[in-house]
Each structure stands twice: as C-alpha cells, then as structure tokens.
Amino acid sequence: MNIFKALSEETRLRILKLLERGELCVCDIVTALDMVQPKVSFHLAALKEAGFIKDRKQGKWTHYSLDDSDFFRRFLLLSVLERMPEEAVSKDRKRLGDFLQGKTAKGKFVPTEDKKRCCGG
C-alpha cells in the first residue's frame, strides 16, 4: 500500500495514535476502537505494509508498535500524530485504559506475556 494512502484513513490514524504510547496487541486495539476484529486486522495490515508499524508475535498474541526505522515515515508519523486533535481519540484512550485496567490483578500489573487470557481477562 502506498505510503500516503495508508495515512488517508481515519481508522488508521486512530490506530497510530493509540500506538504512540507503546506496543499493543490486536485485541487491545479492537477494544479501544470498539470495532470488529477483522476490520482492525485489515487496517493493521495496511499500516504494516506501508511501513508505519511492525509486529512482534508472541504465543497467541501479535503485538503492534510504531516502526520508526525509516526517516521519512518517522517524520510523517510525528506530523500526523501531532496534528490529530486530542478529542478525536479521547474515547479510544478511555476504552483502552479501562480495558488495560481490567487486565491488571488487584492493581498490580501483569504483563501480557504472563497472562493466560488477553481479551476479557
């Protein structure tokens, strides 16, 4: 996918904005965006193909994070993230926060790697 086309979609920009704060697995993003999983996977694939994100597979999970290995893409990423209004992603952040909260046990954070279930865990 064309590098600019990849940035021309609101859903994809929201994903990038979520990843700005660090690596997330697919079901984190699904929950944050409140979208069905194949839809999210579709956009993740587009972003990955365009070189904006990379993945790290571990067990059942695929973790996605921003890929800043290319200078031009990194510049575009920064520009895009900076230009995006905070209110466009505040709900996503809220859902993600609540969900990640639910992933912790009694306030103590349990890394995804050590957990048995991710979604609904």
Place this chain on the structure above:
Amino acid sequence: MNIFKALSEETRLRILKLLERGELCVCDIVTALDMVQPKVSFHLAALKEAGFIKDRKQGKWTHYSLDDSDFFRRFLLLSVLERMPEEAVSKDRKRLGDFLQGKTAKGKFVPTEDKKRCCGG
C-alpha cells in the same frame, strides 16, 4: 479531500511533477498526460481542494501552479517530487515540451495571454 489521499494517486503526482517547472493551463496538462480533459480537471480539483495547487483564471484559461503557502504541504510536495523517479514523468515532459514548442511562433515564444488559441495553437 484529505491531504494524504490527495497524494495517493499516481495521476495527481504526475501533475504535481509537471507543475514543478511552473504554471500550466489545463490543456497543457491534458496534452502532457495524454488523458481526457474531464479526468484531468477531476484530479486538479482534488489537488486544489487539498491545498497543493492554486489556480489563476485569465480569459478562457485556467492556469494551475503549485501552492507553497503552507509549510507542511510545501514539505510534502518537496518530498514527493524528489522521491518520484524521473522515468515516471519523462514521457509527460516530452509531450509537454513538444506541445509548448508548437505554441511558439518561429522560435519566438508567445505568452499564452497573447494567443488566441491554446490547444493546437
């Protein structure tokens, strides 16, 4: 139109590349790209709406040129134009050159403003 979507189309990039060398009227671009006129007008409208080009109307003609009034767009324009392989536009340049030649009378250039006909002139 979204600023990135505007840059996600090859035809539009070819137009930007042509305009890199200066202002052109629609029929110049139509000839250079060897496309039908409404198609070219469609893409010009997209680029204009995204803020990458501006127009100047004079008589029957509409002259388009790059719009570098916005810093970010200017940066994107430079990046795009620089990254575009020369062979992707060499034929366009050839057709444009031949056509502009035909617009001169006995080797002396006649500005479009002073001409009665543009296309086929």
Place this chain on the structure above:
DNA sequence: CAATTACATCAACTTTAGTTTATATATAAT
C-alpha cells in the same frame, strides 16, 4: 486431547473513488 483464545484470511457485500461521455458556461474570435 477437547475446548478456548487470538488473530488472520476469505468471500460477499457496501461504499467511495476514479473514469467516461455528454453537456453547460464563459470567454473570445470571426
């Protein structure tokens, strides 16, 4: 090893973008 979870992928469908042919409009030439 049967059931569950996380994710990808596919086929069918919907939506959006791009193309084409025809036509409208404005200016200018005759």
Place this chain on the structure above:
DNA sequence: ATTATATATAAACTAAAGTTGATGTAATTG
C-alpha cells in the same frame, strides 16, 4: 450574432477500498 475554444460539471459506469460474517490456524488452557 454566430461559431469556436477552454474548462467545469453532471450522470452513468467501472474499479478500488473498506466492512462484515464465517471460517481457518496456531498456540494455550483445562
């Protein structure tokens, strides 16, 4: 005035991108 030129726009069509629901696969748990 009539005709021709330059460009825009609209309607019908085609193509590409995005969405959805179903299914496949691999790892994980019980």
